[in-house]
Amino acid sequence: MKKLLTTMLLAASGVLAASAANEPLPLIQNVQAYESCSLNGDWNYIVDVQEEGYYDYRMNPMRNGFFINAKPQKPEDLIEYDFDKSPTMKIPSDWNTQDEKLFFYEGTVWFKKSFQAVPMTECRTLLYFGAVNYDCHVWVNGKKAGHHVGGFTPFNYDISDLLKKGENTVIVKVDNKRHAEDVPTQIFDWWNYGGITRDVKLVKVPMNYLENYDLQLMKAAGKAKVRELAFSAKMNAKEAGHQVEVYIPELKLKQQFTTDAEGKVSGILKVAAKKLQLWCPETPKRYDVQLTLDAGMVADSIGFRTIETRGKQILLNGKPIFLKGISIHNEKPNGGGRANSVEDAHTLLSWAKELGCNFVRLAHYPHHEEMVREAERMGILVWSEIPVYWTIAWTNPNTFANAKQQLTDMIARDHNRANVIIWSIANETPHSAERDKFLGGLAKYARTLDNTRLISMAMEVTGASNYVNRLNDNMNEYVDVVSFNQYIGWYRDVNDAPKMKWVIPYDKPVIISEFGGGARYGYHGAKNQRWTEEFQENLYKENTAMLDKIEGLAGTTPWILKDFRSPRRVLPGVQDYYNRKGLVSDKGEKKLAFYVLKKWYETK
Structure with missing residues (x-):
């Protein structure tokens, strides 16, 4: 290529x-x-x-x-x-x-x-x-x-x-x-x-090249005999009359387009449904695609799939799927430091596969491109997120422009990757009218860039009363998937887990985007002794049993695959500037809770 x-x-x-x-x-x-x-x-x-x-x-x-x-x-x-x-x-x-x-x-x-x-x-x-x-x-x-x-x-x-x-x-x-x-x-x-x-x-x-292009499988009703691939592209200059060709050799599919005055093309390619193998975690099929502008050609490998919701279900290629996920930071597998290689990506994603995951939440910002591409090769679905995190300057127009540009660049880089199914616009943001306007604007803008994927964000449960947790967030009208973080067992007594009831008053799929607790690898003790592996193990047992009772649960991404560095985590001898909520230590050692989640995912 x-x-x-x-x-x-x-x-x-x-x-x-x-x-x-x-x-x-x-x-x-x-x-x-x-x-x-x-x-x-x-x-x-x-x-x-x-x-x-x-x-x-x-x-x-x-x-x-x-x-x-x-x-x-x-x-x-x-x-x-x-x-x-x-x-x-x-x-x-x-x-x-x-x-x-x-x-x-x-x-x-x-x-x-x-x-x-x-x-x-x-x-x-x-x-x-x-x-x-x-x-x-x-x-x-x-x-x-x-x-x-x-x-x-x-x-x-x-x-x-x-x-x-x-x-x-x-x-x-x-x-x-x-x-x-x-x-x-x-x-x-x-x-x-x-x-x-x-x-x-x-x-x-x-001198003239394809600045951006998009090739996506369109949704089809029932068992359609012909499937349609929507194609669009933009060259780097606003010039009419340039020839753009799309060629997929394996499908014997070739079609030409002519740029308009904006240097853009768009159209539909049709292929017999029986010839088209769809991308999915079990068979992550990709097709070699050649894109030619005038005499210049670029090559890509693109998978075709559909993602949508129906009531409280997430449908991949028209079939319900439970997203067995894990959250991941873009940090090297062994020790600290920013991850930036194919080898880093493969190691982290291999641990996720060993857990039984078909899905990862790449938190809390766009990870390096090879992380997304390696996940696509390995058959792992992706939630990709911009770092609108905690308390943003909601009324500052420059802050909104910054977030919007990061959203633009995240989507521009990865929108032809079949495994990316969710664009996330925020994490744990406090409720206010200003925040709703800011995030609502991002959600609507994201749909103008890509209307083939789902929009979500990690919300907070704010309507807790005794043992009833009610999700109440105005952003529910902007998202396709309702996702929220909860930490029963870490910021609330783990013994409350069997008593908890969750009220989610929206007819949309639910993802628990975070749950978990910290443990230092190799530190053992009673299950009620914080920071021990046994404490974390028990927390996962109680939480997974609790989550099984949530109506419309469509997936989880527990927090987090691996211990990662954080200046907020200062406890000597335990944290040492690491967030210890990982199922794997900073040295790559698997904790007891790793196997609890693995066993639970085997039942899904």
């Missing part, structure tokens, strides 16, 4: 220059399908606690900051930094686990990478970042390429006009300080890993 670049030097170097405007671009979809050169590897870095490389001593942005990568030209020149003499860090990574001095650091770090370029005029060069946490500015050869805000979604810039023959430099200013108006906001229960946390690539694209 991707060719090696014959004109690139792969050892930290090599790229292709082209002529194009230096402006931020909409996210390119399926970046793996294009020729690219990785800029991963060793990057020089400078820790800049007071941001002296960007602001002068009056806090005014400078014209000649660290980003110009200045070198002394005369013996008397005063330059108080030197990237080439500074230490190096592996990219992608987080600085917290790469430099022990930066374990708790929140602030600015500068990164610099050099590479070689070969001028080319028949194509464009995009500089692509899988994610940078959180606020980053990018310069190429001392000139501004762009600015991005948001720590978990990809972005790219056309840097064709910034490249030169010979040695080039990319300099990135990364700032992960927390602010009340950010998404997520100032407090959150995971580690604020700073840095260039996902892949960096130089991507070669034609």
Whole structure:
């Protein structure tokens, strides 16, 4: 699906220059399908606690900051930094686990990478970042390429006009300080890993290319003999008359379209139902798809399935399914640090498969792309979420725009992945009219981007009275699936579990998006002794028995697969800055509760 670049030097170097405007671009979809050169590897870095490389001593942005990568030209020149003499860090990574001095650091770090370029005029060069946490500015050869805000979604810039023959430099200013108006906001229960946390690539694209495309199986009534695939695409320029072809060799399906004045195409492809094998967890079938714009072709592997609700049921390919899930943070399987490789994804998802899961909640932000793709290959359904978490600045228009952009980029990256069935817009948000307007706007916007999937969010139960819990949330009208978090046994006595009654007054499927409690692996004692494996084991036994009584229960994603780092978890000798609610320890060891959930899922 991707060719090696014959004109690139792969050892930290090599790229292709082209002529194009230096402006931020909409996210390119399926970046793996294009020729690219990785800029991963060793990057020089400078820790800049007071941001002296960007602001002068009056806090005014400078014209000649660290980003110009200045070198002394005369013996008397005063330059108080030197990237080439500074230490190096592996990219992608987080600085917290790469430099022990930066374990708790929140602030600015500068990164610099050099590479070689070969001028080319028949194509464009995009500089692509899988994610940078959180606020980053990018310069190429001392000139501004762009600015991005948001720590978990990809972005790219056309840097064709910034490249030169010979040695080039990319300099990135990364700032992960927390602010009340950010998404997520100032407090959150995971580690604020700073840095260039996902892949960096130089991507070669034609002058005209498919910026985005969508190929989805449409719902059909009954046993239809013919199934329809809805196709749409947008090229990078608003130009009419370009030819777009869709070809699925295995189905012998080929169709051409012509772009309109907006550079868009749309239409329907028809295929005999008996020829089409649908994607599902048991048989995660994908079809090779070739998409051609003029003379340029990109390839993808796309699965076809439908997802919908009927009353309190979730239907996959028209059949009810119980979502046997687990929540997962985007953290490495063994120890801490941001997960960013196929190997990380495979290990985490293999543990989920061992549990008996057919579903994962990727919390509380978009995980790296290979996590979603590996889940698709392994037959695991996905809930994907943006970090609208706890108390957001609901009335701040910039905060809403930030959340909306992260939602846009999450959907743009993954909307052709068959396993993604739920877009989640929030987690545990306090009720208010301002919050309802904010989240309602996100839900309606998400449907304009993708109306083929379900919308949900993790709600809180606020109507508790003795042993009756009533879910009452105005957001029920905006979501397809009612999901909520509950912690009977952890924040309430586990002995209450058999007495609990749940009132969910909505004719919609129910997912318990979180339940669980903490235990330190290897710490044993009585089942009423907190932090022991026996306590967590008993909590899972009591909770699963309680959940079996909930009418309309369509799935669960207990909290959480693996212990993960959090600055809020400070108890010495037990937490040590880890949230211990994992069924697997931070070293990959399975706790007793792992086997309770596994046994329960065997009955579903």
